[in-house]
Amino acid sequence: MILCNSMTGDSLPVRRLRPAELVKSYDHIGIAAPMVRYSKLPFRMLAQEYGAHITHTPMILAQEFGLSATARDSDFTVRPDERGLFRAKGRRISCLSETARTRLEMMGEAVPGDAMVADADHLVQGCMVIQFAASEPVALADAAELVAGHVDAIDINCGCPQSWAYKECIGSYLLRQPDKVRNLIRGVKLRLGEDFPVHIKIRIDTDPQLTAQLMTTAVEAGAELITVHGRTRNQPSDSVPVNLSGIQHAVQVGRKLGVPVVANGDIFCLDDARRTLEQTGADAVMAARGLMSNPCLFAGYKSTPGHGINRFVELAVTTGFNTGLFHRTVAHMTVDGLPKSDALRMNAHPSIASLIEHVAKLYPVA
Ligand SMILES: Cc1cc2nc3c(=O)[nH]c(=O)nc-3n(C[C@H](O)[C@H](O)[C@H](O)COP(=O)(O)O)c2cc1C
Secondary structure (H helix, E strand, O other): OEEEOOOOOOEEEEEOOOHHHHHHHOOOOEEEOOOOOOOOHHHHHHHHHOOOOEEEEEEEEHHHHHHOHHHHHHHOOOOHHHOOEEEEEOOEEOOOOHHHHHHHHHHOOOOOHHHOOOOOOEEEEOEEEEEEEOOOHHHHHHHHHHHHHHOOEEEEEEOOOOHHHHHOOOHHHHHHOHHHHHHHHHHHHHHHOOOOOEEEEEEOOOOHHHHHHHHHHHHHHOOOEEEEEOOOOOOOOOOOOOOHHHHHHHHHHHHHHOOOEEEEOOOOOHHHHHHHHHHHOOOEEEEOHHHHHOOOHHHOOOOOOHHHHHHHHHHHHHHOOOHHHHHHHHHHHHHHHOOHHHHHHHHOOOOHHHHHHHHHHHOOOO
16 A cells, blocks of 8 residues: 655555564564553553554453443543554664654654664554453453454453452463463454454463463464563562573474564663564564653663653643553653652652643753
8 A cells, every 4th residue: 555654745655564464574673561550542652653663552351341331431542543654674664653753853853873764665554452351252252342443453461460360360370271361362263253363461481381382272273473471470570580581482482383472571771672582582572661661762762852751741631641640651751861859859749730840841842
């Protein structure tokens, strides 16, 4: 399809791919993780503009989503234009969307060194994936049916380690229940068609054979992309480093099965992303906490630049965002770049208006 890019007037053909194809077709695809409370619409838009080619919604409970309009309204806000367009050639893809590139150029801001593909011959559209937590195939299929027209894939959470989730037979409970995972995937496929993309996000197991068994069953049922967080169910992210050889094992299993594997864990800058790709052989990387504190990391920024923070405020105000989450998200993304006194003030604002005023003073628009 040939589309005129209204921002630049360029006429480059636009490729729209499913996420698994995107990951297989280009090098250095960046993926924004599902994050409860954080990976909401304005955060996803910001992260995608700054190089997260694939974004995820937070984990949504399929059962509640299917049954309650209130749950749907609070959990799921999407925009057709939340996906970015990225310049590309061959296997190279830019890590700034066209929206971000033109905005930075208009502001006279330097674009990070290798963020762009100067000789691009086509544009690629980013993807957005919804993540569900489920234990019952019918509940998952019901929820999936409600969102199918708005998302590029459905991801099934097989990693949430919290005890309430385990008791509900969702999240990491599923890691040793391959039959249940197969039934969940089959439920979606039977309802939406074999072609509808379904992914799973797992953690590694202390017994690598069990990881291999889970992956094999999921792929046989139709899963076409697997994200592997390199920690076991009992390993907390803040005290146990990611196990890259555990991910590497899963990548080797994925190779045999012919399914792309995404590596997740401890990616806080581009060097971490490159090292993870090199050491695991994964097809792409996913970041969570790194993007919380710096949603622009995939574009090569070391901490959130002022134009990224201003853009988040603009997106949050124009798309509508829960007040408390707005505050927490801004506080997270500013904390690394600010002196302690300013970071503490950022946390203490009594209202959104005063927070926005503070942000405007700290990061004046050029
Ligand atoms: C605030 C927060 C919320 C999270 N919510 C989810 C979620 O909804 N679904 C999920 O699969 N993982 C969730 N995770 C786990 C991350 O997606 C990721 O697997 C984990 O943090 C390891 O990646 P990291 O080292 O880049 O943070 C969450 C993590 C954080 C920090």
